[in-house]
Amino acid sequence: MSVAELKxxxxxxxxxxxxxxxxxxxxxxxxxxxxxxxxTKNQGxxxxxxxxxxxxxxxxxQGHTGKVYALDWTPEKNWIVSxxxxxxxxxxxxxxxxxxxxxxxxxxxxxxxAFAPNGQSVACGGLDSACSVFTLSSQSDRDxxxxxxxxxxxxxxxxxxxxxxxxxxxxxxxxxxDQTCVLWDVTTGQRISIFGGEFPxxxxxxxxxxxxxxxxPNMFVSGSCDSTVRLWDLRIASRAVRTYHGHDGDVNxxxxxxxxxxxxxxxxxxxxxxxxxxxxxxxQVYARQPDRNDDEIPTVTSVAxxxxxxxxxxxxxxxxxxxxxxxxxxxxxxxxxxxxxxEGRISCLGLSGDGSALCTGSYDKNLKIWAFGGQRKxx
Amino acid sequence: xxxxxxxxxxxxxxxxxxxxxxxxxxEDNLKAVEIDRRILQETKAEQHIHRLLxxxxxxxxxxxxxxxxxLLFHTGFSEAELRSxxxxxxxxxxxxxxxxxxGSKELAQIESDSSKYIVSPDNKEKGERLSELGSRLDHPxxxxxxxxxxxxxxxxxxxxxxxxxxxxxQIPDCAQYFMDNLERLSQPDYVPTKEDVLYAxxxxxxxxxxxxxxxxxxxxxxxxxxxxxxxGQRNERRKWIHxxxxxxxxxxxxxxxxxxxxxxxxxxxxxMMETKELFDWVLKQKCFEKTSFMLFLNKFDIFEKKVxxxxxxxxxxxxxxxxxxxxxxxxxHAYEFVKKKFEELYFQSSKPDRVxxxxxxxRTTALDQKLVKKTFKLVDETLRRRNLMEAGLx
Numbered sequence: 001m002s003v004a005e006l007k008x009x010x011x012x013x014x015x016x017x018x019x020x021x022x023x024x025x026x027x028x029x030x031x032x033x034x035x036x037x038x039x040t041k042n043q044g045x046x047x048x049x050x051x052x053x054x055x056x057x058x059x060x061x062q063g064h065t066g067k068v069y070a071l072d073w074t075p076e077k078n079w080i081v082s083x084x085x086x087x088x089x090x091x092x093x094x095x096x097x098x099x100x101x102x103x104x105x106x107x108x109x110x111x112x113x114a115f116a117p118n119g120q121s122v123a124c125g126g127l128d129s130a131c132s133v134f135t136l137s138s139q140s141d142r143d144x145x146x147x148x149x150x151x152x153x154x155x156x157x158x159x160x161x162x163x164x165x166x167x168x169x170x171x172x173x174x175x176x177x178d179q180t181c182v183l184w185d186v187t188t189g190q191r192i193s194i195f196g197g198e199f200p201x202x203x204x205x206x207x208x209x210x211x212x213x214x215x216x217p218n219m220f221v222s223g224s225c226d227s228t229v230r231l232w233d234l235r236i237a238s239r240a241v242r243t244y245h246g247h248d249g250d251v252n253x254x255x256x257x258x259x260x261x262x263x264x265x266x267x268x269x270x271x272x273x274x275x276x277x278x279x280x281x282x283x284q285v286y287a288r289q290p291d292r293n294d295d296e297i298p299t300v301t302s303v304a305x306x307x308x309x310x311x312x313x314x315x316x317x318x319x320x321x322x323x324x325x326x327x328x329x330x331x332x333x334x335x336x337x338x339x340x341x342x343e344g345r346i347s348c349l350g351l352s353g354d355g356s357a358l359c360t361g362s363y364d365k366n367l368k369i370w371a372f373g374g375q376r377k378x379x
Numbered sequence: 380x381x382x383x384x385x386x387x388x389x390x391x392x393x394x395x396x397x398x399x400x401x402x403x404x405x406e407d408n409l410k411a412v413e414i415d416r417r418i419l420q421e422t423k424a425e426q427h428i429h430r431l432l433x434x435x436x437x438x439x440x441x442x443x444x445x446x447x448x449x450l451l452f453h454t455g456f457s458e459a460e461l462r463s464x465x466x467x468x469x470x471x472x473x474x475x476x477x478x479x480x481x482g483s484k485e486l487a488q489i490e491s492d493s494s495k496y497i498v499s500p501d502n503k504e505k506g507e508r509l510s511e512l513g514s515r516l517d518h519p520x521x522x523x524x525x526x527x528x529x530x531x532x533x534x535x536x537x538x539x540x541x542x543x544x545x546x547x548x549q550i551p552d553c554a555q556y557f558m559d560n561l562e563r564l565s566q567p568d569y570v571p572t573k574e575d576v577l578y579a580x581x582x583x584x585x586x587x588x589x590x591x592x593x594x595x596x597x598x599x600x601x602x603x604x605x606x607x608x609x610x611g612q613r614n615e616r617r618k619w620i621h622x623x624x625x626x627x628x629x630x631x632x633x634x635x636x637x638x639x640x641x642x643x644x645x646x647x648x649x650x651m652m653e654t655k656e657l658f659d660w661v662l663k664q665k666c667f668e669k670t671s672f673m674l675f676l677n678k679f680d681i682f683e684k685k686v687x688x689x690x691x692x693x694x695x696x697x698x699x700x701x702x703x704x705x706x707x708x709x710x711x712h713a714y715e716f717v718k719k720k721f722e723e724l725y726f727q728s729s730k731p732d733r734v735x736x737x738x739x740x741x742r743t744t745a746l747d748q749k750l751v752k753k754t755f756k757l758v759d760e761t762l763r764r765r766n767l768m769e770a771g772l773x
Contacts, residue, residue, distance in 0.1 A: 063414075063418060066625075067624075085622060085624070096407070098408070098410075099410075099415070100410065100411070100414075101414070102417065107586060109586055111619065111622070126622070127585060128586055129585040130585065143417075144413070156613075157613070158585075158614070158619055177615065177618065225615050
């Protein structure tokens with residue numbers, strides 16, 4: 001077969017796939033008789049009562065000399081690790097706001113960090129296309145830096161996100177600009193599985209974020225520049241379990257809903273969405289009101305759920321940090337306009353293990369801890 | 380752990396920035412203070428280092444510039460590093476002859492004058508074998524026998540014809556150089572020379588960096604630079620470019636000889652147009668609002684030869700070009716035209732508030748070490764002047 005004939009066949013196949021997709025989309029539209037918010041309001045529910053004193057900034061963690069890009073809590077000890085443009089990882093004691101460790105990285109272009117479940121190591125990755133693991137109890141060298149314990153190499157593009165598999169210090173998952181996600185064995189440094197890449201049904205553009213289900217740690221979702229989110233089963237690397245369409249731009253953030261049956265996503269299209277994991281349906285779109293002051297739509301950089309899932313926190317590129325009532329799809333608070341809020345884009349956020357505190361990281365070089373104040377019950 | 384909640388309850392709406400709470404013990408305090416001190420010290424130590432970012436489309440010559448800087452102002456390449464390039468050089472040889480042979484077959488299919496591209500019967504067998512070798516990930520060592528076969532094939536009229544009309548194929552610029560040196564490269568004890576390393580093409584993974592000083596660190600007035608090449612990332616730049624906010628300067632490499640070539644990743648796209656789009660995009664990035672731009676119009680040596688045979692106007696961006704004379708004068712005329720196009724693009728793409736950022740254009744041939752050295756000294760002067768201006772001393 002000649003090159004020209006092959007090209008024709010390829011074009012025809014692509015057209016078929018596109019038309020099938022279109023038909024699927026239409027079928028879904030027909031089935032989608034309502035969304036979460038409409039249904040909830042029809043039941044007579046109203047937004048959660050949230051005032052300016054319900055979530056208060058009680059700590060500002062200062063120390064980074066560059067933009068903060070990522071953060072992660074450790075579930076047990078209330079420590080936070082943060083990664084910044086200054087090429088450092090800093091570990092903070094969230095209760096006292098003291099720094100317990102500061103690691104100057106060999107490759108300063110770090111984009112993500114993660115805490116091991118037992119709180120004894122941290123991992124990070126970035127433009128070096130490798131994931132570095134540090135054991136916090138290691139002896140520091142002459143300059144006071146902890147040496148790297150292991151470097152996980154193999155990706156052919158930047159590491160956008162890394163997460164330890166819950167309750168497993170020895171396994172972690174990375175997502176990368178090379179369009180794949182990889183499950184690693186930290187002790188041997190070997191790749192256990194590759195999700196995507198040469199195998200069909202993988203992402204077709206950079207993968208930007210991942211979230212592992214806490215109820216079923218064999219499942220994780222990944223968000224990508226191809227505007228989709230894909231669901232993977234750690235035991236089956238050869239194909240994605242499901243692909244979720246809906247966003248109109250890069251999916252920068254994904255996070256499982258507390259019950260592990262749904263997940264939220266945030267995108268360059270300015271919206272957050274809630275998807276049903278098993279059916280693939282888009283349950284709800286969380287779209288901002290257009291603001292005359294914005295020259296461009298603020299993009300969603302990060303997403304997290306409160307412990308019950310009733311609240312969804314979303315960080316935006318313009319410094320806003322919306323608290324959405326997930327059920328009613330209304331914004332009940334904007335942490336970006338409160339007293340002592342960040343002065344720049346919110347790049348990352350995350351809830352503590354027990355859900356009583358939210359940590360946000362920003363381009364203003366600081367991290368802030370917000371806690372449910374006063375009589376407010378943690379939801 | 381509800382403890383966190385109760386502790387914060389007392390804080391109410393006052394945002395505490397205090398570093399210690401009564402419960403924290405002294406050892407923790409000391410550790411935290413030590414960390415702060417160390418961060419301060421490290422930050423101070425780095426303040427005088429200017430960071431430079433090399434950007435440019437694939438094949439623009441960025442990595443060659445990087446290697447030149449390493450040779451000129453850094454430690455150069457150690458014996459071990461030179462040896463490590465042997466397999467790369469051999470791989471380049473296999474890749475080159477494969478591209479040429481496969482290319483001759485493709486041209487024979489699509490060109491009307493196909494007989495020009497059909498290799499002689501003896502060479503056909505060699506070509507098939509070499510093409511198969513070139514497609515493997517692990518190439519066999521380049522022996523004298525294989526090198527002889529490659530040489531014979533290279534000298535075949537059809538291959539030479541393919542080489543001179545290969546703008547549609549992805550023939551690497553190092554082709555001629557490696558083909559001319561086959562005997563030396565196939566010696567059993569071959570160790571690459573510095574020049575071989577400069578020509579060698581390998582995809583850099585991740586980021587490579589070198590720290591150097593153009594006049595030598597011992598001299599007080601010498602600036603210290605850190606140069607970064609992010610060449611290896613074949614993905615969405617918009618997702619990581621912001622990491623480089625605050626670099627002193629972007630060195631943008633544009634290979635001006637590529638006006639008639641297409642991309643490796645997409646053969647329907649013209650390389651010069653790709654460079655134009657990339658330059659435009661980079662100029663508009665918010666993170667580079669205050670960054671100086673050094674534009675290296677690179678591969679001038681290839682441009683010089685090409686422009687006399689292939690009109691500039693084959694590239695859409697240069698379609699309004701009309702040659703006026705010929706020979707050396709024409710080359711200069713063509714170069715000035717291209718330079719002006721880039722200048723216009725710069726001013727179009729820069730918002731009014733960025734008009735006073737530094738923008739300089741340099742004509743380079745990345746493989747010419749003297750020229751790179753001279754160019755870099757000029758870049759250094761410009762940046763030092765900018766520094767003094769910013770400090771209010773000029």
